[in-house]
Amino acid sequence: MTGATKVAVREVYLDYNATTPIDPEVREAMLPFLSDEFGNPSSVHPPGRRVRKAVENAREKVARLLNASDPSEIVFTSGATEANNMAILGATILAGRKAGHIITTQIEHPCVLGVCRFLEEQGFQVTCLPVDRQCRVDPESVLEALTDDTLIVSVMLANNETGTLQPVAEIARLVKSKRPDVLVHTDAVQAIAKVPVDVQELGVDLLALSAHKFYGPKGVGALFIRKGVEIAPLLRGGHQEHGMRAGTENVAGIVGLGKAAEIAVRDFEVVTNHLWNLRKRFLRLLDELPMTRLNGHRKHTLPSTANVCLLGADALAVQANLGQRGICVSVGSACSSGSLKPSHVLRAMGLSEMAAFCSVRFSWGKFTTDDDIDYALEQTKEVVTLLREITLPEEIGVCDENCPCFFEGAGVA
Incomplete structure (x- = not known):
């Protein structure tokens, strides 16, 4: 396993787009x-x-x-x-x-x-x-x-x-x-x-x-x-x-x-207000972790999903390391995440293979707490920083010249 191994002390489920717990x-x-x-x-x-x-x-x-x-x-x-x-x-x-x-x-x-x-x-x-x-x-x-x-x-x-x-x-x-x-x-x-x-x-x-x-x-x-x-x-x-x-x-x-x-x-109004507040809390990651980019529309979006390109950190390694720390995330659709191919959605948006392979999906729900989001942000920053230090660029690939990650004003922190 890449990176330091930690025993999970708690479980934070941030894969609600894959499935949700039964109410x-x-x-x-x-x-x-x-x-x-x-x-x-x-x-x-x-x-x-x-x-x-x-x-x-x-x-x-x-x-x-x-x-x-x-x-x-x-x-x-x-x-x-x-x-x-x-x-x-x-x-x-x-x-x-x-x-x-x-x-x-x-x-x-x-x-x-x-x-x-x-x-x-x-x-x-x-x-x-x-x-x-x-x-x-x-x-x-x-x-x-x-x-x-x-x-x-x-x-x-x-x-x-x-x-x-x-x-x-x-x-x-x-x-x-x-x-x-x-x-x-x-x-x-x-x-x-x-x-x-x-x-x-x-x-x-x-x-x-x-x-x-x-x-x-x-x-x-x-x-x-x-x-x-x-x-x-x-x-x-x-x-x-x-x-x-x-x-x-x-x-x-x-x-x-x-x-x-x-x-x-x-419960629609109460739940959706909660989801929007969690999203606002989560998006601090873009400001606190360098070289990150939100994949998708900022306005026309679900309140419960954030797909983030973590440049220089392989998404599967991020997912595995976060899993060891009790944080459950996805690298794409749960119906196709067993594939090693880059996400067809991200590629359709114009992301290069490198950017797609560095992208992680976080999705939360009505049972997610503010503390869950704070813990996930803390652990994500730690894992990504570690992976960037030990990962060579050629291990991931090279972005295409038209990759939106490198467009001026595209949102790279």
Whole structure:
């Protein structure tokens, strides 16, 4: 292990974008459906009816969270990966289309980019739009990419690596003004419970979310399908979820998702104020540690995420050393962090391989304290300073001449 080994005296979890702890209220709400309330919601006897009522109650809570016009617009899934696949495949190949055009961005989550690559292999045309150096897509570029063959536009609401918010509402407005028949889909996984997510204001047709990103259980999510929008189901063979998702419902998970949605609405103002205060506290790192840069937009951002380029310190070494000190951080998406390739998001923003390999994601949540942030800052400064002293530049690489880290006024401390 590079650097001095320290025994962790405490654990500070700063990887909330990967997953969140289950809220105690959510756990309590789920427990009856893991014991006495074991009925199948499709059964017509009393145990089945009680469970069906719980599922529909959860559906109403998720609809309220998103400001959906009707609970029937919510389809429960196993998570956001399934929801995103259902949305994109259901609007294209599963709907009987043999060809067509899909518009997305270079910074999407792997579950969106992966399904788009699959469709490309099947003969569909895919346009992956670039982003600027602050990780934002230009809405006009979406409009310019529209063709007569475009079937669906998929742009995430908040980037999972940088926290940057995308102008989804403006994109939807522009797309619908030119092609009302084109579906607009957003992966809103990282945005839920951190910024307002209102499907009426966004104007999207399809929206995916996942419970474990906002203090609910793993293995359950939902897809919002606006009334009147028709997509084909991904899973067939049963009548569940209005025929849109075959298979016996994950009742305990769905109840947990509903409770998490209820809490998100109830506590939104208090929690988001806390997250913004923690962000302000964390960003002192940029002033206190030389040669650091914030990756992403400073204004259009989640309050709970900071992706920082720590020039001269290898991100994997930073992650490992912080882990020894009890601090849990990420070097990118949890779904691809096993890869030694530089982040596709940071590269799309124009960072060189060196800058990408020196970038660490810190993400906090409602259970994070001021003291947690202070401890993480102290340990990060110590670890990075040590690694810079013992790491040769050639061990990391050389920045490209166009790397934004070296643009005048780019934010290098």
